[in-house]
Amino acid sequence: ALQPGLGVSKELEAVGDISITGIVGGAGSRDPVMLQSVRLSMVMKMADCICESISLVERFWENAAII
Known part of the structure; x- marks a missing residue:
């Protein structure tokens, strides 16, 4: 998950x-x-x-699904 504020030593809730x-x-x-x-x-x-x-990567996955 993304750790907002980590670069400036803040403790915030993880996202994603x-x-x-x-x-x-x-x-x-x-x-x-x-x-x-x-x-x-x-x-x-x-x-x-x-x-x-x-x-x-998304385009690659779409093309791979067609094949």
């Missing part, structure tokens, strides 16, 4: 059954100042890549 994690900072770094310095464009490009990957 599956999650995809995109790491934009150093591994293990939980410094909120570092997270604020990450460019939004980098996060948006990562989100676009994840969305496109999910879309490709």
Whole structure:
């Protein structure tokens, strides 16, 4: 499940059954100042890549079901 707030050391209730994690900072770094310095464009490009990957998998499954 997705753990909202984990990157800024907040304990919030888990959401969903599956999650995809995109790491934009150093591994293990939980410094909120570092997270604020990450460019939004980098996060948006990562989100676009994840969305496109999910879309490709869905199309693959649809084609495999036809065969």
